[in-house]
Amino acid sequence: RTLRIGLIPGDGIGREVIPAGRKLLESLPASLGLKFSFVDLDAGFDTFKQTGTALPDKTVEVLKKECDGALFGAVSSPSTKVEGYSSPIVALRKRLDLYANVRPVKTTAGNTANGGPIDLVIVRENTEDLYVKDEKTFEGPNGRVAEAIKRISERASSRIATMAGEIALRRQKIRDVSPGTSHISNPMVTITHKSNVLSQTDGLFREAARQALSNPKYQSVQIEEQIVDSMVYKLFRQPGYYDVVVAPNLYGDILSDGAAALVGSLGLVPSANVGDGFAIGEPCHGSAPDIEGKGIANPIATLRSVALMLEFLGEEPAAAKIYAAVDANLDENKLLSPDLGGKATTQQVLDDVLKRL
Amino acid sequence: RTLRIGLIPGDGIGREVIPAGRKLLESLPASLGLKFSFVDLDAGFDTFKQTGTALPDKTVEVLKKECDGALFGAVSSPSTKVEGYSSPIVALRKRLDLYANVRPVKTTAGNTANGGPIDLVIVRENTEDLYVKDEKTFEGPNGRVAEAIKRISERASSRIATMAGEIALRRQKIRDVSPGTSHISNPMVTITHKSNVLSQTDGLFREAARQALSNPKYQSVQIEEQIVDSMVYKLFRQPGYYDVVVAPNLYGDILSDGAAALVGSLGLVPSANVGDGFAIGEPCHGSAPDIEGKGIANPIATLRSVALMLEFLGEEPAAAKIYAAVDANLDENKLLSPDLGGKATTQQVLDDVLKRL
Ligand SMILES: CC(C)[C@H](C(=O)O)[C@@H](O)C(=O)O
Ligand SMILES: CC(C)[C@H](C(=O)O)[C@@H](O)C(=O)O
Numbered sequence: 001r002t003l004r005i006g007l008i009p010g011d012g013i014g015r016e017v018i019p020a021g022r023k024l025l026e027s028l029p030a031s032l033g034l035k036f037s038f039v040d041l042d043a044g045f046d047t048f049k050q051t052g053t054a055l056p057d058k059t060v061e062v063l064k065k066e067c068d069g070a071l072f073g074a075v076s077s078p079s080t081k082v083e084g085y086s087s088p089i090v091a092l093r094k095r096l097d098l099y100a101n102v103r104p105v106k107t108t109a110g111n112t113a114n115g116g117p118i119d120l121v122i123v124r125e126n127t128e129d130l131y132v133k134d135e136k137t138f139e140g141p142n143g144r145v146a147e148a149i150k151r152i153s154e155r156a157s158s159r160i161a162t163m164a165g166e167i168a169l170r171r172q173k174i175r176d177v178s179p180g181t182s183h184i185s186n187p188m189v190t191i192t193h194k195s196n197v198l199s200q201t202d203g204l205f206r207e208a209a210r211q212a213l214s215n216p217k218y219q220s221v222q223i224e225e226q227i228v229d230s231m232v233y234k235l236f237r238q239p240g241y242y243d244v245v246v247a248p249n250l251y252g253d254i255l256s257d258g259a260a261a262l263v264g265s266l267g268l269v270p271s272a273n274v275g276d277g278f279a280i281g282e283p284c285h286g287s288a289p290d291i292e293g294k295g296i297a298n299p300i301a302t303l304r305s306v307a308l309m310l311e312f313l314g315e316e317p318a319a320a321k322i323y324a325a326v327d328a329n330l331d332e333n334k335l336l337s338p339d340l341g342g343k344a345t346t347q348q349v350l351d352d353v354l355k356r357l
Numbered sequence: 358r359t360l361r362i363g364l365i366p367g368d369g370i371g372r373e374v375i376p377a378g379r380k381l382l383e384s385l386p387a388s389l390g391l392k393f394s395f396v397d398l399d400a401g402f403d404t405f406k407q408t409g410t411a412l413p414d415k416t417v418e419v420l421k422k423e424c425d426g427a428l429f430g431a432v433s434s435p436s437t438k439v440e441g442y443s444s445p446i447v448a449l450r451k452r453l454d455l456y457a458n459v460r461p462v463k464t465t466a467g468n469t470a471n472g473g474p475i476d477l478v479i480v481r482e483n484t485e486d487l488y489v490k491d492e493k494t495f496e497g498p499n500g501r502v503a504e505a506i507k508r509i510s511e512r513a514s515s516r517i518a519t520m521a522g523e524i525a526l527r528r529q530k531i532r533d534v535s536p537g538t539s540h541i542s543n544p545m546v547t548i549t550h551k552s553n554v555l556s557q558t559d560g561l562f563r564e565a566a567r568q569a570l571s572n573p574k575y576q577s578v579q580i581e582e583q584i585v586d587s588m589v590y591k592l593f594r595q596p597g598y599y600d601v602v603v604a605p606n607l608y609g610d611i612l613s614d615g616a617a618a619l620v621g622s623l624g625l626v627p628s629a630n631v632g633d634g635f636a637i638g639e640p641c642h643g644s645a646p647d648i649e650g651k652g653i654a655n656p657i658a659t660l661r662s663v664a665l666m667l668e669f670l671g672e673e674p675a676a677a678k679i680y681a682a683v684d685a686n687l688d689e690n691k692l693l694s695p696d697l698g699g700k701a702t703t704q705q706v707l708d709d710v711l712k713r714l
Contacts, residue, residue, distance in 0.1 A: 077553040077584075081560055087553060130507060135557035143511035143565075146557040150487060150507055154500035194607075196434040196444060200492035200503040203438055208500075227434075229614040230643075236593065236618035250551075254611060257586040261593035286587075 002035040003313065006063050006070035006280075010044035010088070012287025013297035014073020020299035020350045021071045021281070021306045024322065027354045032318050039066060043088040044287075045076040055088035060095050063278075069309045070280040071302070072273075074287040086133070089273075089282065093126045098273035098280060099156060100163045101126040101252060102308065105259040105269055110331035111340075113239065113262045117183045120242040122259060123167060124252025125160040125205075126273060128153060131249045152201040152248060154208045161209035163274070164189045164246035165218040171243065172220070184243050188222040189213060192231045192247040192255065205248050232258055260284055267298030267339040268330075270305035272312050279312035281305030291338075295345050298337035300326055303353055325356040359392040360670065363420050363427035363637075367401035367445070369644025370654035371430020377656035377707045378428045378638070378663045381679065384711045389675050396423060400445040401644075402433040412445035417452050420635075426666045427637040428659070429630075431644040443490070446630075446639065450483045455630035455637060456513060457520045458483040458609060459665065462616040462626055467688035468697075470596065470619045474540045477599040479616060480524060481609025482517040482562075483630060485510060488606045509558040509605060511565045518566035520631070521546045521603035522575040528600065529577070541600050545579040546570060549588045549604040549612065562605050589615055617641055624655030624696040625687075627662035629669050636669035638662030648695075652702050655694035657683055660710055682713035 009018040025036045041059040048054040101124040107113050134149040168187035191209045193202040228251045260269040269284040283301030307322035335352045336342025366375040382393045398416040405411040458481040464470050491506040525544040548566045550559035585608045617626040626641040640658030664679035692709045693699025
């Protein structure tokens with residue numbers, strides 16, 4: 001099988017980690033029977049400055065027409081408001097209907113957290129909530145007032161909860177065939193919301209999620225709920241308790257950064273933007289202007305994002321190989337990039353992972 | 358000076374900790390020259406079940422007409438949607454225009470965090486954002502859709518930022534007169550928002566906050582910004598860095614639970630709902646149905662909330678006495694309630710603090 005992959009480095013260290021992701025794909029053992037072709041695509045703040053748009057139509061079209069998947073690096077946010085600029089990754093998620101943002105956060109033997117082992121995944125709704133960006137500003141009696149719409153639909157909530165249920169089952173299957181790889185013993189989905197305040201919007205999310213997960217398919221999956229503020233508290237206090245956490249867009253955004261902090265660095269945490277038959281791997285970190293151009297960005301979040309993309313394209317054996325190679329690098333705890341307290345360069349970490357494939 | 362204090366225990370352990378707060382006020386040394394009178398007031402889910410409203414008008418009226426301040430315990434959220442029920446504390450904040458929710462989170466010698474000392478305060482806007490609860494539901498082409506309004510005004514944003522600036526200055530003054538009580542050396546306000554997605558609403562919050570804090574009064578205060586997801590990450594990674602964090606309502610809600618986790622228990626974290634000339638002290642924890650009626654709720658969040666209320670009513674010496682007594686209890690690290698791993702009852706912790714006044 002040949003997969004065509006769009007490469008969208010974006011800004012800053014996106015340009016350093018996406019080439020590492022490409023190299024990883026090119027280095028996969030031939031025994032997997034996978035071939036890759038690549039197409040370079042533009043997006044980001046630099047693209048905006050050059051062309052007036054942060055997400056050229058061409059990028060979206062090539063992804064839609066030619067590609068099986070893609071890797072997205074990171075984009076810089078302008079530090080003051082810039083007329084006409086709007087985040088390309090948010091737009092991309094919507095235009096390709098990549099309705100799930102899947103963010104696994106996991107400790108390994110060499111990369112542990114204070115609070116014991118963690119092996120959870122945040123499944124974030126990726127198309128609506130406040131991210132519909134339906135905003136307006138008007139003059140009120142006491143100055144300006146701005147309003148934004150938080151939109152929650154039954155369909156998107158149900159669909160993301162179904163994805164969470166499927167992921168819970170898949171994780172259980174993997175644990176069943178490889179016992180000892182996780183401390184989690186039973187599949188569980190935790191529905192996060194704030195329906196004690198937002199009874200209609202978050203109430204609908206909660207209800208639709210519960211409804212979707214009441215399907216007998218998910219009978220073996222324990223279903224729990226957690227109010228979002230409480231969820232952040234519990235995430236810090238007992239992160240090892242959680243398996244799959246499903247959340248509306250904005251809470252998912254916040255929770256995944258919180259979970260990333262628990263494993264020590266955003267530089268370790270991957271994500272995949274997943275739609276029907278398409279996936280974009282995307283490291284959770286940003287464009288990191290402070291270390292841009294130094295060649296020291298941690299490539300691991302991207303390498304894991306490559307694996308995650310492959311997983312959602314149905315290439316689980318290839319994904320498993322990558323996860324194992326990355327875990328072996330972390331377990332040795334020697335070749336570490338600066339975000340983990342080491343001195344290794346992007347290239348050195350990449351090479352170390354490649355040799356373990 | 359005699360202060361009249363409304364007591365609103367609410368539900369669950371609210372009924373166990375608010376009496377402790379009252380006892381603390383009654384036990385303050387006469388040398389402070391303060392007298393208190395009390396009035397018991399209803400609110401909460403039980404009140405709703407009995408009367409059909411969670412916040413009787415009488416409670417609001419008595420607070421407005423007779424009281425100088427109040428203590429609020431906690432309320433239970435119904436576990437499924439209940440027609441007509443709506444959170445009384447959210448309503449109270451709005452009806453009394455208690456526009457700031459102030460939540461200090463601090464380690465002490467006996468109660469440290471993994472990541473070193475913490476001495477920060479979250480200043481949460483308390484009247485608008487998604488808490489305006491302006492929601493509607495309609496039938497879309499693919500099922501139900503619900504929308505909520507996130508409202509951000511220039512006036513409320515400016516006013517909360519000013520409060521944050523004032524608190525930063527006040528904290529610096531206290532550090533100046535009592536050196537060695539904090540590791541923080543310079544006043545700083547961190548403005549939290551998500552203007553990279555919500556350019557109008559959070560953009561307005563950011564702009565109005567910056568504008569308010571550019572007042573020469575706050576010249577000595579360092580002003581920084583942090584996107585909310587990043588803020589959660591940083592809060593976990595380097596909590597000791599922060600002094601005053603100002604945020605719109607919902608982010609403030611989430612951040613304060615995150616910060617509470619860092620000091621080990623929500624049972625330690627106080628808050629004050631502050632308006633012009635009025636303050637309601639409120640522990641950050643909920644009604645804790647799991648330990649209700651056992652007499653083991655940690656009263657410290659409430660005792661500190663009493664101090665915080667007094668601080669905002671201009672009674673700083675009384676507040677300082679309470680903080681010192683609570684810190685002494687924690688520093689001894691002996692009489693601890695179960696949430697901190699000990700066996701002490703609410704009464705025992707209270708008595709221990711009282712004897713240190
Ligand atoms: C850059 C920003 C628009 C984005 C988001 O909020 O989704 C980022 O925080 C993320 O998590 O991918
Ligand atoms: C109970 C709930 C409505 C409330 C809030 O969201 O403000 C609580 O979480 C708090 O922080 O006081």
